[in-house]
Amino acid sequence: MIFLEYPKCSTCKKAKAWLDDNNAEYTDRNIKEENPDVGELREWYQRSGLPLKKFFNTSGMLYREMNLKERLPEMSEDEMLSLLASDGMLVKRPLVIGDDFVLVGFKLQEWESKLL
16 A cells, blocks of 8 residues: 655644554655656546545645636646646645555545555
8 A cells, every 4th residue: 555645744644643553554655755647646536436626635835826726627637637747735645545445635434444
């Protein structure tokens, strides 16, 4: 399982502590230093069953600076994936990628149902 995080993010810290407390085995990946590429994002998005907009960090400064709330509805899937791949700070985190699931954000009940 891959755990993508931004180490300074408080939600990521809580999620990582939860993983450690529950003895989960994972590979840690700093999303800012090693941003997912378009191929990874496309695969994870398709496996997740979620709308692509759920992969955007809507509370981030970069999202707001780029006025993406207004721009995303007019963008194609390829454009959105390219944008996400351009900067890890645009990607919602933490992101957990397992063999048969993709978790976006830290929602305790969802994590417990998939990881315990």
